[in-house]
Structures are given as structure tokens and as C-alpha cells.
Amino acid sequence: MQFNVLFTVFQKILGYNNYALELMAEMGTKLGGSYVFDRQYIHSTCHDMAEIVYKLIYNLNTLAPKKYTRLFNAFDKINKEIEEELAGRLVIPQTDYTMPFSLITGDFTDVVGAKNANLAEVKNVLELTTPEGFAITTRAFQAFMDYNRLDEEVFNMIAAWRKGGLSKDEAGEKIQDLILKGTVPPELQSSISSATDRLYQNAKNGQALLALRSSARSEDSEHSFAGQYLSLLNQPRENILDAYKSVIASTFSGSAMEYRFQKGFAEHEEAMAVACQFMVDAAVSGVLYTLDPRAPDLEVMMISAAWGLGAPVMAGKVKTDLFTVDREAPHSLVSLDIVRKEKKLAILNGGGTDLSPVREDLQTKSCLPDEQIRRIAAAGLRIERHFKKPQDIEWALDRQDRLYILQARPLNIKAQVAQMVCDISAVLKTYPVIFENKGMIAAEGIAAGKVFVVKSEEELNDFPQGAILVTPYTSPRLAKVIKKANAIITDVGSPTGHMATIAREFRVPTIVNTEIATQLLHTGQEITVDARQNVVYAGTVKELCYYEFSEEAFEETYEYRLLRRVLKKIAPLNLLDPSDYNFVPEACKTFHDITRFVHEKAVEALISLEYDNLRNTRTASKKLKFDIPLDLVLIDIGGGIEPSATAGLVEPADVLSVPMSAFLKGLSAPGAWNTDPVSVDFGSFMSSLTKTFSFSVASPRFVGQNLAVLSKEYVNINLRLGYHFNMIVAYISENPNDNYAYFRFLGGVTDIARRSRRAQLLSEILSKNDFRIDVRGDLVVARIKKLGPERMVQKIFLLGMLVGFTRQLDVKMTTDQKIKTSIETFNKLKNGSTEPNRG
Amino acid sequence: MAEKQKTKILLLDDEPIVLKRLKPALEKAGYEVEAFSRSLEASDRIMETEFDIVITDLKMEGLDGMQFLTQVKTRSPATEVIVITGFATMETAKESFKKGVFDFLAKPFKLGEIQEVVAKAENKVLANRSR
Numbered sequence: 001m002q003f004n005v006l007f008t009v010f011q012k013i014l015g016y017n018n019y020a021l022e023l024m025a026e027m028g029t030k031l032g033g034s035y036v037f038d039r040q041y042i043h044s045t046c047h048d049m050a051e052i053v054y055k056l057i058y059n060l061n062t063l064a065p066k067k068y069t070r071l072f073n074a075f076d077k078i079n080k081e082i083e084e085e086l087a088g089r090l091v092i093p094q095t096d097y098t099m100p101f102s103l104i105t106g107d108f109t110d111v112v113g114a115k116n117a118n119l120a121e122v123k124n125v126l127e128l129t130t131p132e133g134f135a136i137t138t139r140a141f142q143a144f145m146d147y148n149r150l151d152e153e154v155f156n157m158i159a160a161w162r163k164g165g166l167s168k169d170e171a172g173e174k175i176q177d178l179i180l181k182g183t184v185p186p187e188l189q190s191s192i193s194s195a196t197d198r199l200y201q202n203a204k205n206g207q208a209l210l211a212l213r214s215s216a217r218s219e220d221s222e223h224s225f226a227g228q229y230l231s232l233l234n235q236p237r238e239n240i241l242d243a244y245k246s247v248i249a250s251t252f253s254g255s256a257m258e259y260r261f262q263k264g265f266a267e268h269e270e271a272m273a274v275a276c277q278f279m280v281d282a283a284v285s286g287v288l289y290t291l292d293p294r295a296p297d298l299e300v301m302m303i304s305a306a307w308g309l310g311a312p313v314m315a316g317k318v319k320t321d322l323f324t325v326d327r328e329a330p331h332s333l334v335s336l337d338i339v340r341k342e343k344k345l346a347i348l349n350g351g352g353t354d355l356s357p358v359r360e361d362l363q364t365k366s367c368l369p370d371e372q373i374r375r376i377a378a379a380g381l382r383i384e385r386h387f388k389k390p391q392d393i394e395w396a397l398d399r400q401d402r403l404y405i406l407q408a409r410p411l412n413i414k415a416q417v418a419q420m421v422c423d424i425s426a427v428l429k430t431y432p433v434i435f436e437n438k439g440m441i442a443a444e445g446i447a448a449g450k451v452f453v454v455k456s457e458e459e460l461n462d463f464p465q466g467a468i469l470v471t472p473y474t475s476p477r478l479a480k481v482i483k484k485a486n487a488i489i490t491d492v493g494s495p496t497g498h499m500a501t502i503a504r505e506f507r508v509p510t511i512v513n514t515e516i517a518t519q520l521l522h523t524g525q526e527i528t529v530d531a532r533q534n535v536v537y538a539g540t541v542k543e544l545c546y547y548e549f550s551e552e553a554f555e556e557t558y559e560y561r562l563l564r565r566v567l568k569k570i571a572p573l574n575l576l577d578p579s580d581y582n583f584v585p586e587a588c589k590t591f592h593d594i595t596r597f598v599h600e601k602a603v604e605a606l607i608s609l610e611y612d613n614l615r616n617t618r619t620a621s622k623k624l625k626f627d628i629p630l631d632l633v634l635i636d637i638g639g640g641i642e643p644s645a646t647a648g649l650v651e652p653a654d655v656l657s658v659p660m661s662a663f664l665k666g667l668s669a670p671g672a673w674n675t676d677p678v679s680v681d682f683g684s685f686m687s688s689l690t691k692t693f694s695f696s697v698a699s700p701r702f703v704g705q706n707l708a709v710l711s712k713e714y715v716n717i718n719l720r721l722g723y724h725f726n727m728i729v730a731y732i733s734e735n736p737n738d739n740y741a742y743f744r745f746l747g748g749v750t751d752i753a754r755r756s757r758r759a760q761l762l763s764e765i766l767s768k769n770d771f772r773i774d775v776r777g778d779l780v781v782a783r784i785k786k787l788g789p790e791r792m793v794q795k796i797f798l799l800g801m802l803v804g805f806t807r808q809l810d811v812k813m814t815t816d817q818k819i820k821t822s823i824e825t826f827n828k829l830k831n832g833s834t835e836p837n838r839g
Numbered sequence: 840m841a842e843k844q845k846t847k848i849l850l851l852d853d854e855p856i857v858l859k860r861l862k863p864a865l866e867k868a869g870y871e872v873e874a875f876s877r878s879l880e881a882s883d884r885i886m887e888t889e890f891d892i893v894i895t896d897l898k899m900e901g902l903d904g905m906q907f908l909t910q911v912k913t914r915s916p917a918t919e920v921i922v923i924t925g926f927a928t929m930e931t932a933k934e935s936f937k938k939g940v941f942d943f944l945a946k947p948f949k950l951g952e953i954q955e956v957v958a959k960a961e962n963k964v965l966a967n968r969s970r
Binding site for chain 1 (some may be wrong): 925951
């Protein structure tokens with residue numbers, strides 16, 4: 001095939017590659033909350049994405065005929081999973097029937113029930129202690145019903161009840177009886193049995209017995225179903241299958257059936273998952289309401305507590321101490337009511353529980369000291385902040401005073417809020433706005449608190465719980481305080497950056513790129529951040545916080561969850577090192593992996609193709625002879641290289657390509673190719689990095705495939721320096737309207753903090769120099785066009801300097817301060833150098 | 840507080856998520872908002888009362904958005920219509936403007952963008968009203 005035909009294919013690949021990366025970043029931005037998007041958007045973008053990736057693979061197989069057809073298999077697998085998600089079918093890890101809590105996320109509500117899903121988030125995201133265990137899924141329930149052929153009989157019983165032939169209790173009892181007599185399907189038995197084995201293998205207390213709790217699909221969401229379904233405490237593991245049957249049978253208690261009927265649930269919508277957990281041998285148990293549902297405006301939390309296990313507290317069967325505490329830390333006591341607690345529920349050795357008398361001296365004693373009250377209240381607020389609703393939380397303290405969260409569900413206070421805040425817009429007008437519509441929302445939500453400005457890393461150590469983090473840069477170093485922050489506001493940053501992702505995971509309302517936050521806000525100032533409307537108010541806007549409580553959180557919407565799930569199959573990059581044995585089509589787990597693979601192999605294919613094809617002297621590739629150890633292969637597609645320089649090595653002077661020549665001059669400008677020694681602690685890392693440029697490459701691991709395709713007016717440069725990827729495409733002719741330059745920079749292997757800082761530095765320098773910038777995470781894209789040839793040459797010269805200057809800079813970007821000093825250094829270099837004239 | 844008459848907005852989109860996100864945002868900004876996910880219900884509603892601003896999707900089951908906005912404009916020419924659509928083409932945009940829509944926004948859009956457009960439409964409505 002003709003070289004120019006192949007080169008067209010190569011350019012197509014580059015084009016699709018860029019488009020794919022931009023689309024990915026765009027989809028990521030939508031999670032931030034600034035945009036209104038719908039299902040149709042998710043479907044059509046996934047479709048576009050798949051099409052681009054398919055075309056990438058197709059074109060690579062044109063460039064390197066049929067060499068990478070296995071990529072189509074990887075593509076089919078990923079695409080099928082995305083289509084499953086789009087069709088509403090969840091892809092469940094491990095088996096269909098049981099799931100350890102460590103693998104459950106909020107996405108699995110349908111599979112494990114809301115109670116289990118909430119509890120898993122409390123454990124996995126908020127890192128609060130919950131009892132160890134696993135969930136038996138709604139699919140297990142369905143398998144049980146199918147295996148015992150119960151669906152039709154259930155349907156008939158319910159029909160009979162609705163028609164009045166049976167009372168609800170009669171119908172319920174008959175169904176429950178069928179379930180209790182049913183057989184647990186063998187596959188389900190073995191799944192439960194191996195999950196139980198794993199649970200006991202990791203157990204600290206092998207003697208502990210199990211609690212089996214209902215976790216119906218619709219329970220704990222808007223409808224609490226409180227007390228409708230069965231939980232069994234302190235069960236020996238031999239009993240587990242019978243206990244399981246009892247719990248799922250309770251789906252059909254007469255009262256539960258009645259409740260569903262009243263609430264308008266179709267019977268087929270309900271499916272019962274079960275939590276199977278170790279019992280907590282509780283010394284004290286109780287319930288926390290993070291807000292008084294009868295009087296939310298009092299700003300208090302309510303804790304009821306009793307000795308022993310919590311079940312009778314929930315059921316209202318024992319008297320409880322009642323503590324009313326301030327919602328604000330340190331959660332001081334507002335009032336308390338200590339009652340005589342004569343009975344407590346205790347676990348029995350060998351199984352079961354028993355209501356037994358409380359020791360005389362403890363009966364009138366408060367069962368919670370202040371310190372425990374504070375711990376419970378603080379945990380409650382964390383959970384409330386995460387779920388963005390006031391919470392009804394069951395908790396227990398074991399005999400070692402370890403706090404366990406047993407259950408967390410939203411408290412419905414919609415009606416009260418509607419009464420308190422009748423016209424939110426009128427209320428909002430009474431609060432002074434500090435700034436609005438600055439920057440982008442990176443994580444949605446509303447929060448109030450005191451500002452804490454962080455300008456250096458040391459200050460992070462003093463960050464108080466519940467403060468609002470205000471900081472110049474988004475840096476992943478902030479990760480350690482994100483969990484403590486009520487909200488985050490930054491001067492610069494992107495909603496697709498790493499910090500934004502963490503903020504969304506912890507659901508901390510975040511606004512980035514406001515430009516002015518650190519100027520207008522000071523430590524100690526009380527503010528309210530509305531990261532829905534993008535407004536920052538002075539003072540605490542209580543009404544807004546309540547208003548938020550009555551709204552569905554963005555993260556709870558189906559569309560948010562769906563987008564996040566499909567993005568997991570699109571955006572993460574697992575293939576990093578092209579020389580790794582794992583850099584193969586089969587290892588591509590996401591569309592990004594495929595994109596990355598295709599790009600790498602396309603560059604490789606083009607080089608080897610022409611390098612081997614030395615007979616074609618016109619376009620044969622040549623190596624550049626350069627002071628700088630940049631292993632660069634040149635392919636001339638027309639007038640780019642002095643024709644007399646046909647043999648082997650090309651001197652820079654032989655490069656006739658206008659943009660390439662400018663780029664090389666920039667790269668070799670004094671001081672631009674940064675060779676400063678780097679500090680010792682990074683020495684080992686640097687030694688591996690510099691191998692890229694060493695002549696005796698011991699390991700091919702870090703060799704870059706550096707390629708430039710050029711003509712008189714055009715250049716297309718692909719550089720891989722260490723682990724970052726740099727692409728420069730430029731066209732310079734006499735006609736300004738045709739002229740353009742495109743610069744793309746991605747990656748590096750240092751930690752994301754330093755990479756982000758380098759991205760920051762690049763974008764600041766480039767935008768000062770009139771480039772149009774688009775930063776998404778650590779991807780920096782800069783464009784400039786339609787300048788006259790002299791000015792274009794200057795811009796490309798600048799890009800050359802910048803590539804040299806920044807190539808190992810991420811290693812040095814240890815603090816945010818380094819961004820500023822590096823920019824100054826660069827500007828000095830730039831001013832000191834003589835920009836070239838054309839030619 | 841002296842209650843001045845709020846600007847009334849009807850919101851129509853067959854995807855509930857759009858209503859869920861837009862309605863509270865507009866309410867917080869001080870508008871009175873009625874949201875519909877079924878075009879036939881919205882169509883009944885505009886026959887009952889006059890809205891200052893109508894925000895509608897174009898592609899929907901039942902009554903299509905283009906028909907709906909024709910209906911709105913016939914019923915009450917002073918109502919400003921803002922079209923939001925995920926299938927933005929030059930043709931649909933042209934056709935919408937020919938029918939007298941105030942503005943045309945492609946989905947997905949930023950909350951800030953639509954609020955800006957709504958504010959402009961409100962200014963026009965208020966100016967016409969005081970005339």
C-alpha cells in the first residue's frame with residue numbers, strides 16, 4: 001500500500017483517538033452535577049463511544065493487516081457489558097446468589113436490598129464499623145421461588161385475597177407455609193455454605209453466631225416498611241437455611257402484603273434479600289435520629305438507648321433512656337430522660353435470645369456516657385452527610401465499647417420541611433451571596449460550615465471535622481481531609497480530576513475552578529455552599545439545608561448511577577506499560593484500554609512499516625541526529641527533509657519542514673531540555689526515567705516510540721517520554737486561515753498529584769500564550785489557529801521549549817508552590833531565548 | 840414580604856430526571872413551576888391556564904414537542920417557548936424558530952445555561968406585560 005494511504009489511516013486513528021478521549025472526559029464531567037442529562041444522552045454517547053472504538057480497531061487492522069483482530073473480541077465483551085447495563089441488567093460480581101459486604105456498592109440496591117446496600121456503603125465508603133457478613137441476593141429469592149414453583153401459587157393466593165375469598169392473614173399464612181416447606185435449591189445451598197465458610201475463616205471470634213435480617217428490595221427507600229419483615233438473631237450456622245427460609249417467608253406476612261397493597265407496590269416488584277452477619281454481643285443498643293422528625297428546626301439529634309440487644313428498642317418493648325443532643329459538634333446534651341430499665345434482651349450461649357432482668361444498680365443508671373453519645377452523634381452526621389437525608393440509625397456498643405452501625409435508613413421529613421420552608425426562593429433572597437456561578441460543580445449537594453483555607457500541605461493536618469475546605473488547587477493530596485470536609489471550593493481544577501472523583505465518592509459537595517474562592521473566603525467564616533445552583537452564601541442558610549433534605553440526591557438518581565456504571569467500563573486505564581507482557585488485546589478491560597492499545601500499536605506499525613521499507617527512498621524513515629537524546633524517527637511525506645540528506649541520519653539543519661524546524665529549535669533552546677539533577681529521594685525513580693534517553697538501553701521497558709511525520713508545511717509528532725504522551729500537530733503556510741497547531745499531553749507515572757500540577761503548569765503557560773486550553777484531569781489539550789506564519793513559528797517554538805522543559809517536571813512537582821516557581825523559571829528561559837524567524 | 844406575582848413556567852419532558860433536576864432549580868430561582876412527563880397532560884393544562892414560559896422537549900411519545908409548541912403559541916402567543924432536545928439538528932432548530940420559539944437548547948446543558956435563557960425569556964415577558 002502507498003505510504004500516503006497508510007498515513008491517512010494513521011491520521012484517522014489519531015483523530016478517533018482524540019475524539020474518544022474527549023468524549024470520555026465529557027461523560028465524566030456530567031457526573032459533576034453542573035449538567036442536566038437524561039437517559040437518551042447516556043445511550044447515545046455510549047453508542048458513539050462504541051462506534052469510535054470499533055473504528056479505531058478497524059483502522060489499526062488496516063494499518064497492520066489483521067494483526068490485531070483479537071481486539072474485536074475485547075471490544076465485544078466490553079460493549080456487551082455496557083449494553084447489559086443500558087438495558088437495565090446489572091452485571092454482578094462473583095455469584096448471583098451471595099455477595100460479601102465488601103463488594104456491595106449502592107448500585108446493587110436491586111440485588112441485595114436497600115438495607116444491605118446502605119450498610120455496605122457505611123462500611124466501605126464511610127469506613128464505620130458494621131458487623132461482618134454477606135448478603136443473600138434477591139436473585140437467590142427468585143431462584144428459590146422458581147425451584148419450588150411458587151410464583152403461580154403466590155399469585156393465586158394473592159388474587160384470592162384481593163377478591164375477598166381469603167383474609168390477608170389466611171393468604172399470607174398459606175404462602176409462608178409453602179415457603180417454609182420449600183427446598184433451598186442446591187446451587188443456592190452451596191453458595192450460602194461457601195460464603196459462610198469464608199465468613200468464619202476470617203472471623204476473630206469463631207464462636208460468634210449469626211443474625212439474619214430482611215433486606216427487601218423496596219425497604220429503606222422511600223418506604224420504610226419498618227418492622228414489617230422478620231429478622232432472626234443469634235442463629236447457629238447449622239440453622240442458616242431454615243432461618244433463611246423464615247426470613248424470606250416474612251415477605252408474605254399479612255401486614256406486609258397489606259402495606260404493599262396500600263403503597264401501590266405490585267407483588268412482583270418485591271423480592272427479599274437477606275443480610276447474614278455475625279451477632280454483635282451488645283452491651284448497649286439503640287436508635288439515633290439525626291434530626292427530630294417532629295421538630296426539625298430545633299437542630300437536635302435524638303438517641304434512645306437500652307441495655308443489651310436492640311430489637312426490643314425498635315419494637316418499643318422496653319423502656320429506653322432518651323438523650324437529646326446538639327447537632328453541632330461537640331454535640332452537647334440538650335436534655336436527657338433516664339428511665340428505670342428493668343429488662344434487657346441478651347444473647348444465649350448456643351443460640352437464641354432471652355429477655356432477662358437488668359442488674360439492680362444499672363437499672364436507673366444512664367446507659368450512655370457523654371463520650372459515647374458524641375461518638376454515636378458524629379457517626380450519625382457522617383452517614384447523614386453521605387446519604388444527604390436525615391437518618392434513622394440502629395447502633396450497638398459491644399462489651400469493648402466498639403461502635404457498630406447495624407442499619408441506616410432515611411428519615412422522611414418531607415412534610416415538615418414543606419411546612420417550614422414554603423417559599424425557598426423568597427428565603428434565599430434574604431441571605432447575602434458571596435459569589436455565584438463561578439467555576440464548575442464537581443460534586444453536587446448543599447452544605448454549611450466554617451471555612452478552613454488550606455494553602456500548604458502542613459495545614460491539612462489541622463483541618464477540623466465538618467469544615468469547608470477552601471484551597472487554591474485541586475490536589476489529590478487533599479484526599480485525606482475530603483472525608484472530614486462538609487464541602488470543598490477551589491480556585492482552579494476540573495470536575496474530571498482525581499480529587500473531584502474522590503469528592504463524588506464521598507459525596508462532598510464541591511465547586512472547582514471558581515478563580516476567586518481563596519480571595520473572598522477566610523478561615524473561620526461561616527458559609528453555606530449550594531453546589532446545585534452554584535452559589536456561596538454568607539452565614540448558615542438553614543432553610544436551604546432542610547430544602548435539600550427533602551430533595552432526591554443527584555447520586556440517588558438512576559441516571560447518575562447508570563452513567564457511573566457505564567463509565568467504569570469506558571474510562572479507567574489499566575494498560576500502562578507497552579512492554580509489559582500484559583499489554584495485549586485480552587487485557588483490555590475498558591474502551592480506554594483499547595484506545596490506548598490502538599494508539600501505541602499504530603505508531604509502532606507506522607514506524608516499523610517504513611523503517612523496513614528502505615527501498616522506498618522518498619518516504620523512508622530516518623533517524624534524527626540531535627544533541628538531545630531523543631530517539632526520533634522522521635518520515636517525510638513531501639518536502640520535509642533536504643533531499644540530499646538521504647542516508648541514515650538527518651541533521652536538524654536538513655529539516656525543511658517549517659513547523660518541525662521550529663519545534664526542534666524550541667526543544668534545543670538553551671536550558672529548555674531540563675537536565676537539572678533531581679533531589680535524592682526521587683533518584684531511583686529518575687534513574688529509570690532517564691533510561692528513555694540513554695544510549696545503552698538496558699531494558700526496553702522505557703523506550704519511547706518517538707515519531708514525526710512531516711512535510712514542508714506540516715508535522716505530526718508523537719512522543720512518548722517516560723510514561724507521558726505528547727502529540728503535536730501543526731500546519732504552517734502563508735495563508736493564516738489554514739494554519740493551526742494542536743498540542744495534547746497526557747499521563748506520566750508519578751502520583752496523580754504531581755501529574756495534575758504539571759497539567760496545571762502546562763495550561764497556565766499555554767493560555768498565557770494565547771492557546772485555547774482544555775484540561776480534563778491530567779489530559780491537557782491546547783489549540784491555536786489562524787495566525788500568520790511568523791507568529792505560528794513562535795508558538796511552535798514555544799511548544800518545543802515546553803516539551804523539553806516539562807518532560808520530567810512532574811517528578812519535581814512535590815508541592816503546589818512548585819507550579820508558580822516553575823512558571824517563573826520557564827518565563828525567564830523564554831525571555832532569554834531568541835525566538836526564531838521562519839525558515 | 841410583599842408577594843409579587845411569580846413568573847409561571849410549564850416544564851415538559853418525557854424523561855423524569857430532567858424534571859427532577861430542573862424543577863427545584865427553577866423554584867429556588869423564584870419561579871412557579873409545573874412539571875409534566877406526559878405531553879397530553881401538559882397539553883390539557885395549557886388549555887386551562889396561561890403560562891409565561893414553556894420549556895419543552897421535542898421528541899416525545901404521544902403528542903410530539905413540535906405539535907405541542909404550536910399549540911402553546913396558538914393558545915397564547917405571549918408565552919415564550921424554550922425548546923430542549925437531545926436530537927438537535929439544524930432543521931429542527933430552524934423549524935422551532937420559525938414557529939416562534941424563544942430559544943433552543945441542546946441536551947445535555949448546564950443548569951446555569953438554562954437559567955440564563957429563562958431569565959432572558961422572563962425579561963421579555965415582563966417587558967411585554969408592562970407595555
